[in-house]
Amino acid sequence: MQVAILSGSVFGTADMVADEAVSVCSSAGLNVVRVKPATVDALLASQPESLLVCTSTTGMGELPDSFMPFYLELQSRFPLLTKIPFGVIALGDSAYGDTFCQGGELMRELLLELQAEEVLPMLRLDASESVTPEVDAQPWLEQWVNTLTQRA
Template sequence: MHLAVLSGSVYGTADLVADEAVERCRQAGLEVSRIRPASVDALLEAAPDAILGCVSTTGMGELPDAFVPFFVSLQERFPLLTDKPFAVIALGDAAYGDTFCQGGEQLRELLLELQAVEALPMLRLDASETVSPEVEAEPWIDRFIAALETRT
């Protein structure tokens, strides 16, 4: 199975989590394309069987500035990803209440609109509770790999 891993980060933490996911997925035998910076052309060219997005939340629930062009392009071009499995790792701070992990939620909702299928419920990593989100994500990444393996 070929997996594309995308990330949108403010301070680099989401990129770090994405890089950890890439390593764990490769160790599990998946073919992985790390698409950075995220772009629709690169995603479509990679033609992955599955997608993993790692995205931070900034401001009042917005996507990181560097990730916005990808997100807007994906909305505008609207390439159908029918039945393509995906998952999202969202990073945020629960102190922000209603906007906690909203960047990840936006990506999740767009992928669902594009007819992709959520392979595993979104992982929400709280910056106020963890100092090593890449380590915190490992068990979830392993479950994501197992979910993809059941699809092959």
């Protein structure tokens, strides 16, 4: 199965989690395309059969500046991703209160609008709780991969 992995990051933490996802998925025998930088053309060209987005939140609940053009392009071109299984790993900090992991939530809502299918509830990684998000993501990633391989 072809998995497209994208990340949106300010300081590189979400990129690091996405790189961990690449190794977990590759080790499980999935065919990984790391879509970086993220553009809609690059995503569609990768002919994804599943999709993983890792993104942090910045500002007051916004997506990273480097990821925002991708989000806006996806929203305006609106390529349907009907029934494509997806997962989102959201990085944030609960100290930000109401906007905790809002960037991941924005991506998740857009992917649902595009008719993709969320196969595992979004993982929220809290910078107030842990400084090893790439390690903390591993059990979720393994579960996500299991879900995909069972469907294939």
